[in-house]
Amino acid sequence: MTQVARLYLSQPRIEGPIYLSADDLLFLQNRISAAEHQIMVLEKHVRETLTRELKKQAKKIEILLLKNILSPIRRVPVEILSLIFELACSSLHFPDNDLMRSTCVVSSVCVAWRNTAQATPRIWSKICLSRTKHPKAFTGSVDWIRGWLTRSRGHPLLVSLDVQRVDPLDEVPSFRFTQLVQHIVGFCHQTRWILFSGDAQVFLPLFRLPSASFPLLEGIYMNILPAQVLTHLFPNKVQTFLAAPKLRHLEVAESVDESLLKSLALPENELTNLVIRGQRLLSSRSLDLDILYRCKSLVNLTIHFHYGQKFQFAGFDESNRFVLPALRMLDITCHPVTGARRGVNLLRSLVAPHLEFLILRWRGQPYDQIAVDIGIFQSRSMAQVETFDFKNFSGTTVDQSGYLTGCLLAMLRTLPTIKVFKFGYGVYDADFLLREMTYYNKEPVLPNLKRFELAHAYPRGWDSSRETPTLHLTSMVLSRTVRTMLDERAPAILERVFLYGPQFKEDAERILLIAPGMYLRHYDSYQDHNQV
Structure with missing residues (x-):
C-alpha cells in the first residue's frame, strides 16, 4: 500500500x-x-x-x-371426547353466564376438537346471555344465535336472556334484542327451560306465539317490566304457555306496577312448583288467592316479598281458605299486615295436610302472631312437618331474648313431628331452649328430632358480648343418643349433630368421648362447613 x-x-x-x-x-x-x-x-x-x-x-x-x-386424548374415541366436553361445559364450577364461554373454548382448540364440539349437541343446548355481562354479544348482527342453537340438533334447550338496562350509558338499540328473541322463538319447539327478564316490548315475539308452541317446556322464569304493557296488549291474557303439556315450574318476579300473573294464561292444574318474588304493592288479595285456588297440584310453593315501610301487605282473607293437597314444601315471608281491611298471613288461609318442609322468613310480623299462625295452620292441616327453618328472625334489644325464645318454643311445640332443626341462637336464650330439648323422663320439645344444627345468628347491631351460654348442650345431645335401658317414652335417637363455632369445640370432644360412634361434626364457622 x-x-x-x-x-x-x-x-x-x-x-x-x-x-x-x-x-x-x-x-x-x-x-x-x-x-x-x-x-x-x-x-x-x-x-x-x-x-x-x-x-x-x-x-x-x-x-x-x-x-x-x-397424546392419550388422541386415542380417546370421539364418543368419549364428546362426553368429556359435555361434562366440562356443564360443570357446576362454572356460573351460568360462563357456560357459553366454556363451549367456545373447547371448540377453538384445534380442528379435531372443533369438529367434535360441533357434533356434540348437548353443549350447544344452553345459552345464557346478559346485557351487563356479555355486552359484545349484542353489538352488530345477532344472527350467530341461530347457528348456535342449530348445532343443538333438536336437543332440549335452556335459554336465559337478561336484557335489563342497568348502565345508563348502554346505548344498544332495543330492536337488537327483539331480533335476538325472534331467533330464539324459532326454536320454541325444543325449549325445555326459558328464563327472561327485561322490557316487555322486547319479548313481544315470544308472547304472540300460539298456545301450542312449547311442547317440551318444563320451567319458566319471568321478570318483565312494565307488566302493564302485557295487560294492555293482551286483554285476554298471554296464551303462549297455556297448552304447554309439560310445564311444571313457574317463577315470576313481581313489579310495583302490576302483577305478571294477571296477564298470563297458565295450565295451573299442571304446575307443581310456584315461586313468586318481588316488591309489588300488595293492596289486593284476590289475585294471589285466585291462582293458588287453581294450583291444586302444587308440591313446592315459595312467596317472597321485600321488607320495607313503603311496601304494603294487605294479607289474605282468613274466611277464604284454600287447600293444597299435594304441597310438601312451603317457603314464605312473614309480613305485618297493613290496610283498613285486616287480612292475615298465608298460613291462616292455607290447608296443606302433606306439608313436610316449612321455611319462614321474618319481614316484621310480630313473633307471637307467627306462633299463633302456625298453631292455626296445624290445627286445620294436621301436617307431619319434618323440617322447620326460620330465617332472619331477630330482636332489637337484649331484653327481647326471653320473649323471642318463648315464641320459638310455642312454634316448636306446635310441630312435634320435626326431624330436622337448625338453630341460630344469637338472639335467643339458647340454654333455656336446650334445657327444654333435654330428655328428663318426660317428653321434651321436638321428640322426633334426628338432625340438629347449632350456629350463631347475630342480627346487625346485636351486642355479642351478651351471648347466652349453652351449658346444656352436652346433656341435651347425650340424653337423645345414649340409651342405658329400654324406655318407651324416650325421644327418637339423635342421628346427626352439626356444631358451628369455636365455642363448641369442648362440647364436641366431650360428647364424642362418651358416645364415640355418634355422627357429630364440628366446624369453626358455617363457611368452613361449606368449603368441605
Whole structure:
C-alpha cells in the first residue's frame, strides 16, 4: 500500500480532488474484490444458518406432531371426547353466564376438537346471555344465535336472556334484542327451560306465539317490566304457555306496577312448583288467592316479598281458605299486615295436610302472631312437618331474648313431628331452649328430632358480648343418643349433630368421648362447613 492510499484510507472524510497512481488503483481494486468475497462467504454462512434454523423449526413441529399423535386424548374415541366436553361445559364450577364461554373454548382448540364440539349437541343446548355481562354479544348482527342453537340438533334447550338496562350509558338499540328473541322463538319447539327478564316490548315475539308452541317446556322464569304493557296488549291474557303439556315450574318476579300473573294464561292444574318474588304493592288479595285456588297440584310453593315501610301487605282473607293437597314444601315471608281491611298471613288461609318442609322468613310480623299462625295452620292441616327453618328472625334489644325464645318454643311445640332443626341462637336464650330439648323422663320439645344444627345468628347491631351460654348442650345431645335401658317414652335417637363455632369445640370432644360412634361434626364457622 502506498503512502497516498494509506493517507486516503485513514481519513474519515475526504475533501478535494484525489490523485492516485496505478499501484494505488490496483491496491484499492484488490481491497474491493476481497471485501466482496467476504460478503459472499458471510451470505453463504447466513443461508446455511437460516437453513439449519428452518430445519430446527421443522423438527420441532415434527416432534409436536408426534407428541400430538401419541397424546392419550388422541386415542380417546370421539364418543368419549364428546362426553368429556359435555361434562366440562356443564360443570357446576362454572356460573351460568360462563357456560357459553366454556363451549367456545373447547371448540377453538384445534380442528379435531372443533369438529367434535360441533357434533356434540348437548353443549350447544344452553345459552345464557346478559346485557351487563356479555355486552359484545349484542353489538352488530345477532344472527350467530341461530347457528348456535342449530348445532343443538333438536336437543332440549335452556335459554336465559337478561336484557335489563342497568348502565345508563348502554346505548344498544332495543330492536337488537327483539331480533335476538325472534331467533330464539324459532326454536320454541325444543325449549325445555326459558328464563327472561327485561322490557316487555322486547319479548313481544315470544308472547304472540300460539298456545301450542312449547311442547317440551318444563320451567319458566319471568321478570318483565312494565307488566302493564302485557295487560294492555293482551286483554285476554298471554296464551303462549297455556297448552304447554309439560310445564311444571313457574317463577315470576313481581313489579310495583302490576302483577305478571294477571296477564298470563297458565295450565295451573299442571304446575307443581310456584315461586313468586318481588316488591309489588300488595293492596289486593284476590289475585294471589285466585291462582293458588287453581294450583291444586302444587308440591313446592315459595312467596317472597321485600321488607320495607313503603311496601304494603294487605294479607289474605282468613274466611277464604284454600287447600293444597299435594304441597310438601312451603317457603314464605312473614309480613305485618297493613290496610283498613285486616287480612292475615298465608298460613291462616292455607290447608296443606302433606306439608313436610316449612321455611319462614321474618319481614316484621310480630313473633307471637307467627306462633299463633302456625298453631292455626296445624290445627286445620294436621301436617307431619319434618323440617322447620326460620330465617332472619331477630330482636332489637337484649331484653327481647326471653320473649323471642318463648315464641320459638310455642312454634316448636306446635310441630312435634320435626326431624330436622337448625338453630341460630344469637338472639335467643339458647340454654333455656336446650334445657327444654333435654330428655328428663318426660317428653321434651321436638321428640322426633334426628338432625340438629347449632350456629350463631347475630342480627346487625346485636351486642355479642351478651351471648347466652349453652351449658346444656352436652346433656341435651347425650340424653337423645345414649340409651342405658329400654324406655318407651324416650325421644327418637339423635342421628346427626352439626356444631358451628369455636365455642363448641369442648362440647364436641366431650360428647364424642362418651358416645364415640355418634355422627357429630364440628366446624369453626358455617363457611368452613361449606368449603368441605
